[in-house]
Amino acid sequence: MDAVIFDLDGVLVDSERAWDEVRRAVVAENGGAWTDEATRAMQGMSTPEWARYLVEDLGARLTAEQLAAAVVDEMARRYADAPPVIDGAVDAVRAVAARDLVGIASSSPPVLITAFLEFAGLTSLVPVAVSSEEVTSGKPAPDVYLEAARRLDVDPRRCAAVEDSTNGLRSARAAGMTVVAVPNPHFPPDPAVLAGTAAVVLDDISELPGALERL
Known part of the structure; x- marks a missing residue:
């Protein structure tokens, strides 16, 4: 090699559990509904892709850009210490x-x-x-x-x-x-x-x- x-x-x-926890919270706070397949479906998706998924498939009532910002900001906050x-x-x-x-x-x-x-x-x-x-x-x-x-x-x-x-x-x-x-x-x-x-x-x-x- x-x-x-x-x-x-x-x-x-x-970090997979943290991503899952943060996305679930953001979806719930914005009128969406989590599904059993959502976690694995989003693994590997880029930020624009999973943000659209939260809107189009899970029904979160924000724009994809707003959802991406909310999730990434919270993940960055969690990474800030360690x-x-x-x-x-x-x-x-x-x-x-x-x-x-x-x-x-x-x-x-x-x-x-x-x-x-x-x-x-x-x-x-x-x-x-x-x-x-x-x-x-x-x-x-x-x-x-x-x-x-x-x-x-x-x-x-x-x-x-x-x-x-x-x-x-x-x-x-x-x-x-x-x-x-x-x-x-x-x-x-x-x-x-x-x-x-x-x-x-x-x-x-x-x-x-x-x-x-x-x-």
């Missing part, structure tokens, strides 16, 4: 960066990606961090992974992607990358998608450096 590209939410930051970094994640990124180029391809907005990198002291080790806000389509489309590879100046087929969710796994696979799965214990990926996309499945992010050496 020439590069390793990480997802953020659910891989490096234990992002919920997953145990072992920072050490794993440092170990990988000692050998390979490292990037991030995330559905989080740039403000939250930056907050994580600064808090974790990883800014200098992660030269490329792409938000799906910066590409045409969020996950499961491959756009964010392809853009990260382009900015790193590497062939996507020579990249490993580290993912946790159904849409993330599909996105990385569609980009032609070797997929390393660290399934999210709170929102586990579809078993069929996991089996059909992942070259290796890990129980913990701390296992990643060793697993990459075996690929």
